[in-house]
Amino acid sequence: MKVKRNTLLLLACLVWSLAGFNILSIGIMTYIGYLSIINLLLSVLVFTVFQIFIFGKLVKKHTARINAYLEERHFFLKFFDGKSFIIMAVMITGGIGLRKSGIAPEEFIAVFYTGLGASLMLAGLLFGCNYGKSVLQNQS
Numbered sequence: 001m002k003v004k005r006n007t008l009l010l011l012a013c014l015v016w017s018l019a020g021f022n023i024l025s026i027g028i029m030t031y032i033g034y035l036s037i038i039n040l041l042l043s044v045l046v047f048t049v050f051q052i053f054i055f056g057k058l059v060k061k062h063t064a065r066i067n068a069y070l071e072e073r074h075f076f077l078k079f080f081d082g083k084s085f086i087i088m089a090v091m092i093t094g095g096i097g098l099r100k101s102g103i104a105p106e107e108f109i110a111v112f113y114t115g116l117g118a119s120l121m122l123a124g125l126l127f128g129c130n131y132g133k134s135v136l137q138n139q140s
Helices: 005-030 037-068 082-101 106-139
Strands: 002-004 073-075
Touching: 002 005, 005 037, 005 073, 005 082, 005 106, 037 106, 082 106
Parallel strands: none
Antiparallel strands: 002 073
């Protein structure tokens, strides 16, 4: 199924926002009993590191790639490149494995998932902002 170029940004928005919301929900639900200033600051640190070094760059890279497409319609999964789908699959598998194995303590899951999930969700919202900008530019 082919969609308009800027719709790829909307799809990225939905996928990243949903993934971020799910991970953030797990982190917040696990936070019960571990809520402290130190843990909250650690979650903010995780959020900041992921946003600055990974997801912020990812949003810029994929938005630029999508905007550079010359054709108007594209296969709907082209909101990511192959490398990004592999990274997402590894992250999902690793996260599920980490939780199910019991290797990581719940306090780690609470702190890390809250920061990671918030950063993922912000990435999704940034894709949504880029979609909105794209729509407004096409109306001009």
